[in-house]
Amino acid sequence: MRGSACLLLLLAAMPARAASTPVPSTASDRGTKDSGVPVPLQWMIRQTKKGLFVPLPVVDTDPNSGTTFGAMPVWVVIGSSGALRHIHAAALTYNQFFGIAGQYQYFYFPSPQTSLQVRLGVSRLFNREIVADYATTAFFDRPVAFNARLEHSKDGSGRFFGFGPASPQDGESNYTLDTVNYRVFASVPVREDSPWRVGALHRFEANDISGSFSSIPDTIVKYPEVAKDVVERHHNTTLRAVLIYDTRDSPITTTRGTDAEAFVGGASKSALSEYNYYRYGAELKHFRPIASPNESEPRFVTAARIRFEDIRGSVPFWLLPSLSGKYTHRGYGEGRFTDHSMAVFGAEQRCRLYERKISGVSASLWLDPFFAYGTVASNPEEFQAKYLRPVFGTALRLVAKSQLVASLDFGVGQEGLKAFIDINYSY
Numbered sequence: 409m410r411g412s413a414c415l416l417l418l419l420a421a422m423p424a425r426a427a428s429t430p431v432p433s434t435a436s437d438r439g440t441k442d443s444g445v446p447v448p449l450q451w452m453i454r455q456t457k458k459g460l461f462v463p464l465p466v467v468d469t470d471p472n473s474g475t476t477f478g479a480m481p482v483w484v485v486i487g488s489s490g491a492l493r494h495i496h497a498a499a500l501t502y503n504q505f506f507g508i509a510g511q512y513q514y515f516y517f518p519s520p521q522t523s524l525q526v527r528l529g530v531s532r533l534f535n536r537e538i539v540a541d542y543a544t545t546a547f548f549d550r551p552v553a554f555n556a557r558l559e560h561s562k563d564g565s566g567r568f569f570g571f572g573p574a575s576p577q578d579g580e581s582n583y584t585l586d587t588v589n590y591r592v593f594a595s596v597p598v599r600e601d602s603p604w605r606v607g608a609l610h611r612f613e614a615n616d617i618s619g620s621f622s623s624i625p626d627t628i629v630k631y632p633e634v635a636k637d638v639v640e641r642h643h644n645t646t647l648r649a650v651l652i653y654d655t656r657d658s659p660i661t662t663t664r665g666t667d668a669e670a671f672v673g674g675a676s677k678s679a680l681s682e683y684n685y686y687r688y689g690a691e692l693k694h695f696r697p698i699a700s701p702n703e704s705e706p707r708f709v710t711a712a713r714i715r716f717e718d719i720r721g722s723v724p725f726w727l728l729p730s731l732s733g734k735y736t737h738r739g740y741g742e743g744r745f746t747d748h749s750m751a752v753f754g755a756e757q758r759c760r761l762y763e764r765k766i767s768g769v770s771a772s773l774w775l776d777p778f779f780a781y782g783t784v785a786s787n788p789e790e791f792q793a794k795y796l797r798p799v800f801g802t803a804l805r806l807v808a809k810s811q812l813v814a815s816l817d818f819g820v821g822q823e824g825l826k827a828f829i830d831i832n833y834s835y
Contacts, residue, residue, distance in 0.1 A: 459493075460484040466501050471741030471826045473565035476503045492517050505621050506564060507532030521546040534564030534584050534620055545659075547594070553605070555593045562586045564620035567743035568627045568634070568725055573783050573795035575745060577823055581631060582624035585726060586641070589613035595652060607650040609673070612680075615726070616641040634725055644727070645680040648673025648687075656695065661809045662834045663709050667693045674721070685721025689729075693835050705770065709758040711835050718749045718788055731782045731797065734828040738780070739799030739821025747784035751791060754780025756803070756835075776803040778819075797821060 454461045461483055468476040478501030485494035495515040502508055509531035516524040522544040529537045539559045547554040564584040569575040595607030617635060619626040628635040648671050656665035674686030693713045697706030715736070717729040726743075729750035733742040736752055756778030763772040781796045801819035817828045 456483070459486040466499055468501075468829055469827045470565070470829070472567055472743070473506070474504045476501050476509075478502055478509075491520065503531065505533070505623075506535050509535065519544075519546070535562055537561035537563075551597055551600070553593075553595045553607070555591070557591045559590070560588045565742070566617070566620070566627070566726070567624075567741060568631060568746070569744060570631070571725075571728075571747050571786070573731075573745055573747070573785060573792070573797070579630075580624060581627040581629075582620045583617045583627035583635070584620045585615060585617055587613055587615045589615075593650075595650065603653055603655045605652040605654065607652060609646070609648040609650065609671075611646040611648075612643070613646075614641050614643040615724070617726075642682050642724070643680070644675055644683055644723075646673060646675050646687075647679070656834075658809070658834075660813055660832050660834055661807050662695050662711075663706055664695050664697045666695070667691075683721065683723050683727075685719055685723050687717070687719040689715070689717035691715040695835075705760075705763070705772075707760050710755065711758060711776075712753075712755040713835055714751075714753040716749075716751045716788075720748070729784065731784050734817065734830050734833065737782050737797065737799055737821070738778070738801060738803075738817050738819030738828060739826055740797070740819075740823065741826060744823075745782075745784045745797065748786050749788045749791070750782070750784045751788075752780060752782030754778060754782075754799070758805070770807075770809040772807045772809070774803075774805040774807060776805060777801075778803060 461481070463479065463481045466476060466478040466480045478499055480497055480499035480501075483494075483496040484492065485496075487493035493516070495513075497513040497515075499511045499513075500508070501511070509529060511527065511529035513528075514524075514526040518524070523542075525539070525541045527537060527539040529535065537559070539557070539561065541555070541557045543555045545551075545553045562584055564582075566583040566585050568581050568583065569577070569579040589612060591609065591611040593607060593609040595605040598604045598606060617627065619628060650669060650671045653666065653668040656662045656667050659667075668691070670688075670690040672686070672688040675681035675683050677684055691713070692715075693711070696710045698708040698710070699706035719728060725746060728746050728748060730743055730746045731737045731750050731752060732740040732744035732746075736750070737744075756776045758774050758776040761773045761775055763770060778799075778801055780799045782799075783791055783795045783797060785791045785795075799819045799821045801817060803815050803817040805813055805815045807813050812832060813834070814831050815829070815833055817830075819826050819828075
């Protein structure tokens, strides 16, 4: 249930530092007093001795896994400084493909630079997950960015349509990916206070695939030549070197600056992997604010991005670059266009519609029209303009600066409307 109730978790967090402000408790008071809590939420937010309790509905959507409905009570614990300290969220949901599911999410914020997320989930059909993710920008109080993630999951929403930029929509197939993996990443500045950083990533994964729901053809049956070698668990160890240039004001609630990254890495059968390949790529993102002279925060932000990735060698199809999904091309579901090379570029104009200070925290609502073009090919020399897939749309973002962002994206490509919900996605 990736991204489940992301918007709702943010709404719960937005008034967190206003816990000392009483919430109206009578019908005549609700929605009439300036409590520091957004009016639509005053009906459901209840204060506790240590924070807030928010019984929330869940409405989640994804092009591959469909729509999810349910309920999620959220407990928000606020520290003595007034900052978020803990979030506990337990959800009971129903999905048309996976049936009834239960999930527990825990967020811990020991400092403004550090976060820990733990997620446990199980559904009646296919899906299981145990995930722990730790991230900090001040590892052992030094200017070291460090991220560690451990995961064991089964996801029945996988899609494969064949290879190449012209893979047909009716080539859709479905699979369940069963994975055990971990990832460790660290980066350090090249010198004190420099925007340039060097980093290294190590990742291990053991994966296999199986069938999922019967309404979509099984990948193993429809593409036997692709799936024949991956139905048993295979392992892969990846090493990657990264060069980063980052002048953003925030990696999450970004309003200005540039983020550029280039990487090269791969795997070898001589280094605990069953595959031989190398992978390289680069991404450039730039954010330009437009603010009135009397405003401390911009009312408009222009954001642009270009990304390229290429892989050489023989690897399972799910390790190949993919032009699809929330993070690369918002007009198509995950797995839509897959091949060895991928390129995408686009821009969006972020427009702040509403902002409110809640005990010193800026909570705002943004509307972001966007466009993008992208394609895939078997190698970079074979990129063709006729296969540039367009996407146009708009995103609705809720921002609690500088801890959380939740977004609801609507993108229209050549195959209709797609919608995505996610949390803490900068661009």
